[in-house]
Amino acid sequence: MNPRRKKRLGIVLSLLIGVGATVGLILYALSQNMDLFYTPTELVQGKPDGTKPEVGQRLRIGGMVVAGSVKRDPNSLMVSFQLKDVGPAVTVTYNGILPDLFREGQGIVAQGVLKNANTVEAFEVLAKHDEEYMPPEIAEAMQKNHQPLKYTQQQTQGTAQ
Structure with missing residues (x-):
């Protein structure tokens, strides 16, 4: 794998991890405020x-x-x-x-x-x-x-x- 693809893969993986963490925190906050x-x-x-x-x-x-x-x-x-x-x-x-x-x-x-x-x-x-x-x-x-x-x-x- 060339360095350019490694860099793109790293960016895509970090975006996916960031979006996943954000969605997880939002769901946790919503469950805490549900009556x-x-x-x-x-x-x-x-x-x-x-x-x-x-x-x-x-x-x-x-x-x-x-x-x-x-x-x-x-x-x-x-x-x-x-x-x-x-x-x-x-x-x-x-x-x-x-x-x-x-x-x-x-x-x-x-x-x-x-x-x-x-x-x-x-x-x-x-x-x-x-x-x-x-x-x-x-x-x-x-x-x-x-x-x-x-x-x-x-x-x-x-x-x-």
């Missing part, structure tokens, strides 16, 4: 494919705030509440000001870190914006569990007034 969505049932029992989040993993969880479960610390902004869908409840702790639309019986999505098997420490809490809206992830999860939300006659009369 997976779970319902309270999926968080406790695992997803249908058998995957379960690990302690310390960032995630998003959505469900309905259990009535009577909101506990506020009088000396700080720390709030804890239970979140539930059709299965077991999960405890969410949050240190900050909750959205104006947050209340018991409300659908919310919280983003945070899994602290133990059924406790999430949230750094962001989002509340739904009207009576008819449900986050798409929660509606999809409810459909998968074959238990759609049914409005009682009282609830529909209350929203019509």
